[in-house]
Structures are given as structure tokens and as C-alpha cells.
Amino acid sequence: MLLYLLANDPNKINLVSVLIAIAIMLVIAIVFGFLIMVVSKKFAVETDEREEVILGCLAGANCGGCGKAGCSAFAHSLLENKSQIDDCAVTDKKNKEKIAQVLGIDYAGGSTYKFVVSCIGGINAVDQNDYVGVNDCVRQTMTVGGRKLCDTACLGTGTCITACKQDAIKIVDGVAKIDQQLCIACGACFNNCPKSVISKIDGSAKVYIACSTKCRGKQVMDACKVGCIGCGICAKTCPEEAIKMVDNLPVIDYSKCVACYACLEKCPRKVIKKLD
Amino acid sequence: MNYLTIIFTAMLASNFVLVKFLGICPFLGVSKNVKSAFGMGIAVTFVMTITCLITYPIYTMILVPLGVEYLEIIVFIFVIASLVQIIEIIIKKISKPLYNAMGVYLPLITTNCAVLGVAEICIAGDIVVDLLGAVTYGLFGGLGFTLAMIMMSGMREKLDTLSLPKPLEGFPVSMLLACFMAMAFNIFVGISF
């Protein structure tokens, strides 16, 4: 193709214009190349080298899809774990695992965390008012702390559902339920739940407490038919002493728990749930 | 062509985002909240003004007399890319807060069609005839961009609370929003002094 063009009018390429072109390109390249280097040397700012590594793994399309303004900003906020790896739809899976290693968290392949909804109230929890408005937990909590009498109850209006990109959360009998199979533990629901009902528990957990109320006995009975009354039976019966009562709410130490499910059977309110 | 027309055309009549469709990627990507949108707008205005200031003389004083207009694209985009990089580094050093507010969007600007667009329009010579015209076009083109960004991000914050069907969330809904804004901007198209 080029030869055909060269053949039929070789004399057209006068040398002068080629030289001019070279001269201009050379001058501009040197001027700006030099400027960039001088500026970047003189104004060098020490950046966390992990950020460079992460930036290397990211797609680098600077598309802003993650809401941050470009990949370096996204890498920065990843380091301050203000955003999740999955916010970036562009980077492929292999790179995301590499980033996870740099950040020291596991990613989507059995991540070190699991997310569960620590509430089973829903229709059993008493409503203190009937809320009519934008069905979004954030707005509801803003109004009067939500319609439930119990202040740590799940409102069941689905902010976590919209936040979850994997469609892993469903509302069952008025309470959000996370399907552990679909959940890739990205933490979007955890960050977005205004009542912080969703708790982040250790990846190896087999059991979890499906309630987060700090009240005791009668107070709980009035607010919720199924809430934990803080009786402490689970803490007593646990053979490994893995459960401790922290202001009327059992807290499981997952390093000790051997999943014997003794607490699950003994609990009078059936608040302790198995994690499939 | 008096400068009033340039200002009006750059900001409204042929607004970069809503009429000429340049710079849509950052417009959709970064307009999640008003603060970042405003930061992005100012960064784009800043770069567009400086780009016009540098590319217009390069074209008129160097490329045209020497008869090498075909180098136009390369020289322009090279200048813009280096400019953006230099400005980013300088701002990152001089004032961290300013950098956090504005500079963090600078790498995004290299791939922003509006910046190269403004350089092309200035040298096309149908509206802009001299350097001052070029710089005003760059400045008010950028402000038009910021205007569109702020309007968009203001509305988009309200959008997040709507419960939309899953596929419509994110880009589609903001595009529908931009669609109505584009309609609004259409009224300016007919007017010219």
C-alpha cells in the first residue's frame, strides 16, 4: 500500500517539510518531557508505595464509575478502606485478588468476613408508629428513629437490598436475610445500613446471634416476641466458654467456638441461628 | 465576533456536555455528589483555559506558517496530557487541601473529550478569531461544563433515594436525567447574536 503511494509520486515528499515536522515534534517532546520530569522530581511527594501497586492492578480507565474521581483516588480510599474493591466494575477478577492481598483482606474466595443480619424481629417486632414515606431505611431512621419500638430492630425497607450488587439479600417476614451462598462479603450492606443491624463476623463462624438488643427480660418481651432477653443460658451451657454476656447480649468468640450447637438448642428464644 | 457571543455560545448555546456531547465520561462518572462535581468542574475549567492559552498560539504561530497543520492532533493532545500531568503534580505539592478538592480529578481530564474539543473549536476559526477569544471560549466553556455538572450532581443525590428497578440504577437513570437537561438546553441553540 505504502509502496504503491511512494511509487507513483516520490518527488512529492519534499525533505524540508519532513525536517520541519521532526523539529517541531522534537522541540515539543523535549520541552514537555523535561518539564514533567523536573516538576515531578522537584515536587516529589512521598506516596504510600502500596497505592502504586494497587493502582497498577486497577483497570486505570479513570472512568469514575466507583464514585471516586479516578483510579488513584480509588486506590487511596481503598487503603483507608473507605470503599470496597467491588465498587470498581472495570477491573477483572485476577487483579481484584491481587489488590486484596496488598490490602491484607481476602476477596470473594471465602473472604475472612461474613455478614449477617443480627435481628429476627420483623413482623414479630412491635411497631411504635406506622411510617408512610420513601421506603428507605435511611429516610425512616431520620424521621423518628424508625417505626419499630426496639431501636436496634431491622426496619425491613431494603436499603441493604439496593446496596447489594449481588442480589444476595431478601426481606423475609419483614426482616432482611442474607443468602450466604450469593454474598461475596463486599460489605456494601454493612456500610449502608443506618441501624447497623448487619454485623461483620469472622469468616469461620458457624453460628450467629440474630438479635442486637441491649435490654433485658420484660422490656424486650414488650418490644419483640422473639428478641433475646439476655438470660445468659447460652453463655453457661457453652462447653468451650466461647460466649460472654456483654450488657445483656451474648458475644461469641469464634476462635473458641467448635460449632457443637449446644447454645443453639438451649436458647429459649431461638435467637441463635446456624450459618449454612 | 464580539466576546459576548463567545461567552453565550460557550456556556449555553453550544454547552460542551449537553449540546456538543463532549466530556460525558467524567460528567456521568463523577457527578455522584455536588462537592466532587464542583471540584471536577473547576479543574476542567482551569485546564481548558490554559489549554486554549497554549494550543491556540502554537497552531496559529507555529503550525500554520510552517505548513504542518496535519500535526495538529498530535501536538494538541500531547500538550494537554503533559499540561494535566504537570498541573497535577504542582497542585499536589503546593496545597494538599486544594489537591484533595480539585486536583484529584486531574488525571481524569486527559481523557476528557471537552478539552481537546475546545482546542479544536478555537482553531476552526468560525467563532474564535483571536487569542483573547480562544481563552474566553475555554474559560466559559469550562464554566458551562461546571454548571451542567453541578445541576446534574444536585439532582443525582436526590435520585439515590428512589427505589428503582435494579437495571435502571446507576448510569441509566442519570442519563435519563441528562436527557431532560439536554432538552432544556435546546432552547438556547436557536439563539445567536
Place this chain on the structure above:
Amino acid sequence: MKNKVKDLALDGVLRQNPTLKLVLGTCPTLALTTAAMNGVGMGLAVTFVLMCSNVIISSLRNIIPSRVRIPAYILIIATFVTIVRMFLNKFAPTIATAMGPYLPLIVVNCIILGRAEAFASKNPVLDSMFDGIFMGLGFMLAITLMGAFREILGAGAIFGVKLWDFKIEFFTHASGALFTYAIFIALFTYFSGLYSKKSKQKTLQKDKKEVEA
């Protein structure tokens, strides 16, 4: 090697379609989809530039120091765009005028620099070439479909051939472009969501079967 190409093909056109999934290169998409013919012309130009620049960039990836990475890549991309512009002006002036101001804007088309940075600067030459081709084809497919959609509704014609006199002017205007783009992305996310959910169910059933067996 064979499935790598298939994998890149699926990525380029379906899973990571630049226009519909990553929402890159929106400026030419909105502006040029008034006619399907433009879509094809633009798509071919972008595919050519993307392929060549990916090949060159990935062959130079170890030579270019990272600090001047962006200016160097952009120089290469701009050269190819100018070459395309020259060829088009000489051999196909009608397409050149139809594309008008959007031809030079391929340089800042986010797809090309995006792919160059994300893919070409990290992968070997051959993969980058395939990635360039399939990403370009994905882009072309998307904007030709959109172009056809808008042309049929907006101008009552397809590829320039007049179908009927029924015209909705809305689609030839700027707002029509945004409207169409929004619909296409929504449809794409819906179907790809459906597809991935089905494939997720399938893998779940498969795991269950293995567990039982």
C-alpha cells in the same frame, strides 16, 4: 491459546462491553448514533486505532518509564488517529465529513486510553491485539445497534434506505441520544444480570450435585 481468544472475545463484546458495561467512550456514542452508517464507520475507525495502538503500546511497555506513560501512549494513539483521518480524507471523503469533528476525538475516546492503560501496558502483544480487536468490535456493535434504533425511529430509514414517513424528531436530537443510551444500558444490565444469575444458579446446582455424589 484458543480459549484465551474466545475468552477475550466474550470479554470484549459481552462481559466487558466498553460502551454498555464499562460506559466508556460515551461522547462519540451519543453524538454519532444518528445513523447506523456512522456507527459502522466510527466503529471500524476505533477498532483499527485500538488494535494498532494496543499492539505498539504493549510492545513498548517495558521501555516507556511509568512517569511519562500517559503522554507517550497518547502520542502513539494520536498518530494512528491522524493516519486514519488522512486515509479517510483521501479515499472516503463522504464518511470523513459525516464523522466531522468526532474523528479527532477518537484520540480522547476513553476506551482507547483506558484499554491501553488497563490492558495493553500489562499484557503481551498478541493478547493486546485480540483485546483491541474485540473491544473495538464490541464498541462498533453497540453503536451500530443504537444508530439503527435511532435512525429507524428518528428518520424512518435504515442505513440510509427510507422505510416509512413516520418520524419522531426526538431521536435525532441530543436528548434522544441520551434516552436511547439509557435504555440500551438498562437492557444490557438486565440481561447480563439475568444471565449471570442463571449461571450462578447453575454453578450452585453443580456444586450441590458434586457434594451429594
Place this chain on the structure above:
Amino acid sequence: MANKKESTLRCVLVLSVIAVVCGVLLAVLNPLLYVAPSAEDISNYFDLPVENPGEWKVVDLNSEHAGKTTDKSGAAVSLVAQMQAGEETYYGLLITTKASGNLSECKFVMFFTKSDNKLVDAKMTVDGSSGGKYTYESAAAASENVKKFEEYYVVINSATQFDTDYSIPKVGATLTLTAVDNAFKKAAYYYYNVIMGGGAQ
């Protein structure tokens, strides 16, 4: 920080090598592919259905009257060519009009017979309107009735404008119509002042 790969000299060197290579590539390609605008325009637009047509020869432009699209007239003569067919000489004027708002540059080509200064044919060759085909049809319709230009040629006595005043038919597409109107006025002005030699100024 200044390891071997990142040293200033190396960066600037790599950059300038790439820049020069690109520059050379284009500098070599450009003259080969360069299409002189006039040659291209002539081949695209100048086709006049007349028996034994000669070859269009470019006449150099009288820049003083040709004007620029940005000046008040809103149109400029971008190319003049002459053709000898049998004993009749034909003049072809290519007019480019100003882009404004959504309408980008339009191009018109007009053919005159030298002997009786009659406008033989006027065509809108590049339709700058972005509104798709419908503006072209209304503009073409408008240019049809504006093409009563023949009566005007008879009355071209005033140096600058048409003699009889007429208003643009209200057929939508005002931007395109003003472009058509500007084109015809500029053609009349240029033809009268340069080709007919009546140029008083």
C-alpha cells in the same frame, strides 16, 4: 527514586524518540495522501450536465471579494473554476457558509454562463444541518424558489446586493435558510464584482 528506568534523561529521551518517530511517519504520509481541497471539491461537487463538457480549471480567487465565512455576509467563496464547453464558457462558484448553533458549515455550488451571466444551476452540496434530512428538503424547496435568481441576474446592477428585496420563505429550518440566502447573495456579489468586472470598488 531516580533508578535507572526513571531517570530524567531516559524519560525525555524515550518521549522524544516516540515523538520524532510519529512526526516522521506523518510527515512522510501526509504529502502522499494530501488532497488539495480544490481538486477534491471539484471532483466531488462540480458536475454540470451540459453537452461536450470541458475540463474544470481552477481560477485563482480574488481574495478581496471572496470574504471569510466569519465576516458579516456569513458566506465566502471558497473556490472558482472555469470550464469551456463548445463555445460557451461556464463559471462554477463554490460557496461555504458560516456555522452557527447546531448548523455546521454548508457548501453550495453555482454555475453561471459567462456569455449572458445567467445562473444555470444551484445545488446545496454539503448539508450542515444536524437535524437530519428534513431540513435539507425544506432548504432545497426554499432554494428552488430563491432560484428565481435568473431575474435577479438581469437586475444585478447594484454593486453589492440584489436589486429587488425579497423575504426568506418561512419554511422552518431558519438557520439553513439564512445560510442559503447568504450563499446566493455572496455568489451574486462575487460574480458581479469579479467575473462581470463591474467591480466599482
